[in-house]
Structure formats: structure tokens, C-alpha cells
Amino acid sequence: xxxxxxxxxxxxxxxxxxxxxxxxxxxxxxxxxxxxxxxxxxxxxxxxxxxxxxxxxxxxxxxxxxxxxxxxxxxxxxxxxxxxxxxxxxxxxxxxxxxxxxxxxxxxxxxxxxxxxxxxxxxxxxxxxxxxxxxxxxxxxxxx
Amino acid sequence: xxxxxxxxxxxxxxxxxxxxxxxxxxxxxxxxxxxxxxxxxxxxxxxxxxxxxxxxxxxxxxxxxxxxxxxxxxxxxxxxxxxxxxxxxxxxxxxxxxxxxxxxxxxxxxxxxxxxxxxxxxxxxxxxxxxxxxxxxxxxxxxxxxxxxxxxxxxxxxxxxxxxxxxxxxxxxxxxxxxxx
Numbered sequence: 001x002x003x004x005x006x007x008x009x010x011x012x013x014x015x016x017x018x019x020x021x022x023x024x025x026x027x028x029x030x031x032x033x034x035x036x037x038x039x040x041x042x043x044x045x046x047x048x049x050x051x052x053x054x055x056x057x058x059x060x061x062x063x064x065x066x067x068x069x070x071x072x073x074x075x076x077x078x079x080x081x082x083x084x085x086x087x088x089x090x091x092x093x094x095x096x097x098x099x100x101x102x103x104x105x106x107x108x109x110x111x112x113x114x115x116x117x118x119x120x121x122x123x124x125x126x127x128x129x130x131x132x133x134x135x136x137x138x139x140x141x142x143x144x
Numbered sequence: 145x146x147x148x149x150x151x152x153x154x155x156x157x158x159x160x161x162x163x164x165x166x167x168x169x170x171x172x173x174x175x176x177x178x179x180x181x182x183x184x185x186x187x188x189x190x191x192x193x194x195x196x197x198x199x200x201x202x203x204x205x206x207x208x209x210x211x212x213x214x215x216x217x218x219x220x221x222x223x224x225x226x227x228x229x230x231x232x233x234x235x236x237x238x239x240x241x242x243x244x245x246x247x248x249x250x251x252x253x254x255x256x257x258x259x260x261x262x263x264x265x266x267x268x269x270x271x272x273x274x275x276x277x278x279x280x281x282x283x284x285x286x287x288x289x290x291x292x293x294x295x296x297x298x299x300x301x302x303x304x305x306x307x308x309x310x311x312x313x314x315x316x317x318x319x320x321x322x323x324x325x
């Protein structure tokens with residue numbers, strides 16, 4: 001199991017930050033390689049809600065599906081990818097310096113199939129640099 | 145010592161190749177079912193490549209001279225000037241200004257960015273000064289998109305990137321995996 005973790009302090013209250021992040025259709029706005037989120041079936045705050053996603057890297061599109069694992073208002077939003085590589089994205093919030101400390105961590109398994117191995121790079125794309133860019137993008141979007 | 149002599153036919157071949165490539169991209173975009181984004185920066189890169197390749201081809205190392213097709217040089221100057229002028233503009237083929245505007249408003253919402261509507265533009269207030277996004281009708285139902293101001297602001301860069309994601313490129317992508325598997 002591999003892991004990527006990044007955090008940033010956002011000048012915005014945790015409730016608002018979590019409202020924004022738990023709307024998964026906002027994710028293409030702050031995750032560079034994420035092209036689209038479609039077919040959201042229900043409210044992403046509800047456990048088991050699913051959606052489809054498309055990543056783009058080096059001119060290649062990778063598509064897959066995710067589902068909500070956990071949502072705690074103002075504190076945590078987790079979802080996992082359920083096709084190809086299995087990974088869990090976890091967004092955590094805590095009050096800090098008059099705003100919120102946002103931490104993103106991603107756990108993913110080493111895949112066994114060829115397709116899943118190709119999709120590994122999708123999650124690996126969220127490495128330190130990409131993860132740092134994502135949290136800085138969130139800061140730019142949500143800082144008040 | 146490298147000699148120089150003029151040659152016209154070679155120049156016309158390069159000009160025809162450049163025009164076929166650029167006009168072919170627009171034609172290919174027009175034939176696609178989904179809206180296609182053509183960026184001025186891509187045209188500039190293509191034009192620079194054309195100039196470098198045609199200049200390299202003009203040098204004949206065996207005869208130690210450069211064959212300079214004067215019509216080609218004139219065309220290169222005009223093409224480079226035109227490409228430089230549109231380097232910051234986008235052309236969305238297959239979507240009119242109203243459709244592009246609706247997409248832009250959705251992107252602004254995703255970025256929590258407030259905006260005001262002008263006649264043919266959106267004005268987005270940012271810390272470094274306002275970002276102006278102009279949408280103007282172009283030929284055949286296409287839309288010309290121009291960004292002005294706030295070039296160094298991260299939210300402005302995010303808006304450009306997010307809006308670009310809403311449209312396909314002229315070259316179809318390889319797709320791996322399927323949603324809903």
C-alpha cells in the first residue's frame with residue numbers, strides 16, 4: 001500500500017471547505033489531470049454514492065468509477081476508486097489559524113492486472129507535486 | 145563560407161504544407177460532433193516548428209549554401225505575425241457564444257468566482273485586478289475566446305485550465321478503461 005499526503009491552511013471555515021470538497025463535481029477545478037466527473041448517482045455525501053471520472057495524462061484518457069466511503073460535516077470526506085486500481089482519497093479538516101487545515105491523503109494498492117497497472121499512473125499522478133498543486137489550488141479557490 | 149541563392153518552387157511546397165496543416169486542423173474540428181478547442185498558442189508553436197523545419201531544409205550542406213525561397217520568407221513573416229497576434233486567443237468550433245458562455249459560467253461557479261456580465265465579456269474581479277473573458281461570434285457558429293488581465297493570478301490560470309477541459313482537442317485521445325465497469 002502506497003501513500004501520498006499533502007496539507008495546507010485555507011483562510012475559510014471548515015464547514016464551507018467541506019461543502020465545496022464533498023461536491024465531487026468541483027474536483028476538476030482543483031485537480032489538474034482530472035478532466036471530468038459525470039454520472040453522479042445521488043448525493044456524494046451519502047455513503048455508497050457512485051460517480052464516473054476521467055483523468056488525462058500525456059494525451060491518454062483513463063476512465064473509472066468511484067464511491068463515497070465516509071462523510072463527516074466539516075471534518076472528513078473519503079471516497080475510493082472501484083475500477084482498475086483500488087485507492088482511497090481522504091480529505092480531512094481541522095480548525096487552524098482562524099481558518100482550516102486541509103489534509104489530503106491517498107492510499108493505493110499495487111495492482112495485479114495490466115489495465116490496473118496502467119491506471120496506477122493515474123493515482124501516482126497525485127504524487128507530491130500534483131498533490132501540492134491540488135491543495136494550493138484549493139487555497140486559491142477558497143481563501144476569503 | 146555559406147552561399148545564399150533564391151528559390152521559389154521549394155517555398156511554395158512549404159507554404160502549401162503549412163496551409164494544409166492549419167486549415168486541415170480547422171476542417172477536422174468542424175467535422176467532429178463535439179465542440180473542439182483550438183488554441184492560438186498551438187498555432188504559434190506549429191508556426192515556429194514550420195519556420196525551423198523549412199529553414200533547416202533550405203540549407204544544402206553538400207553545396208555549402210542556403211537556398212532562400214523569398215516567397216517562403218515573406219510568408220513566414222506574415223504567418224509568424226498572425227500566430228503571435230492570436231497566441232492568447234482560443235477558437236471554439238461547434239459551440240456558439242451562448243453555449244460557451246453557459247460553460248464559462250459553470251466553470252466560474254466551480255471556482256467560487258464572482259463575475260459581472262458586460263456586452264460580450266465576463267469580468268471576474270481578482271486580487272491582482274479584473275480578468276476579462278471576451279466571447280465573440282466567429283465564422284460558422286464558432287466562438288472566439290479572449291482572456292485579458294490577471295495573468296499571474298492562480299484563479300485566472302485555473303479558470304483557463306478548467307474551461308479548456310470542457311472541450312475536446314482536435315486530435316482524438318487514446319482512451320483506457322471505461323466508466324461504470
